[in-house]
Amino acid sequence: MSVFSDNIRFLRAKKKATQQETADAVLLSRVRYSKYEDGRSEPPYEVLIRISKHYNLSIDLLLTVDIRKYPVEDILQLPDNRIILPVVIDREGNNYIEIVTQKASMGYLSGYSDPEYIESLQQISLPFLTNGKYRAFPAQGDSMPPFKDGSYIIGKYVENMEDLKPDKSYVFVTLNDGISYKRFKARHKISITVAADNSFYKPYDIPLGEIVEIWQYASGIFPEDFEPDYSGNYNLQDMFLELRKDIRNLDDKFSNLK
Template structure:
């Protein structure tokens, strides 16, 4: 039903075929062919269409799209965006790794297949649940005891309403970039409240309109091992030993 949806969306956005063709960087005659069902767009063009109309590719080809939009269930309302993925030789989805240095580039290239192809990729056999997964390297101490440099593996969340309060997640937004926080929904407000596990950091809100992607944290990878816990007896012994050393130093003077 792409042909019907494309014509419907173009009229909703008050675009002529020429104007839409310019946005998609294709010939006007192709727009006519798509709307009449005489041709099917390439994947790259389909993704550009989804971006122009702020929809996911799935919604763009959904036969009930006009009814969904009238009911307020569009991607603009739920903040679903076009998601590019890569697959291995067996057609299984990869887990792309977004290093911290690539964070800025990710905001510009998250829907660009070429950018995604350049990212490091891996698989985790222990993660077998259905869904799309991506890994992000985090920096800073706002989520201690998870240290800076940890890689968070997240499952893509299509609709933010599915997130339960207190869920740790990677939030990709135009306002804050890529951050790892606990998410809390704001009732009757178009925003999410982000909390750090480190009490030194104050919670803050991010507008849903600025949220590009949400990834529910499912695992983390770190090369930093936690410090061994010190028992109360051991700590008391260390303090007494320190006091004795201080006392001895004073006596030697």
């Protein structure tokens, strides 16, 4: 038996359909279809496509993920059937939140759709974060104040691009930049414009085709030694960044004079 054969047997049972009814729906004989369910034969591409369309599940899921472990209804509601594991709650009814550590973030682009990778992540629960799917990502670099190295940004999964709100903060997972925390500015036909909260960095566009996931900022986890800066004084790094910003502005002015 294979994952594929187990999956189609399970899906047929969920539909309460006979092998003959399913075979007719995917344009096969019952004998040929039964061989796929029993694992005695592997279907060609054209048959895989028909079965995938019949169950409204991606071929990738049918071939690689034991969907018996997850509520089919939740999988069907996800864009392109990508695996964002269904919300799991503890005994008190609190959501579990996966923590993508700095080390785990290196493999997130290849593991975000792998149930085993997601299940391997550390988990916490916060009672004030409910009604959604949440995940925590590590802050990196100096472009996302007040988050510094050692902090975690907790995001709520955004299913539809239309739900993005101007000037709200999001974690964008993209093919080129990986995990980044930015403020959404505008949507265009083939891209979106985002900006860092650190004014030194210019806004830039992300092509829609590069976006893998979007998580709206919901909360933060800060390191033990974190102290908000209410004084308005700059540290050396801030002064250095301001100096770089001034130099860049001068370069822009000279370029415009040419």
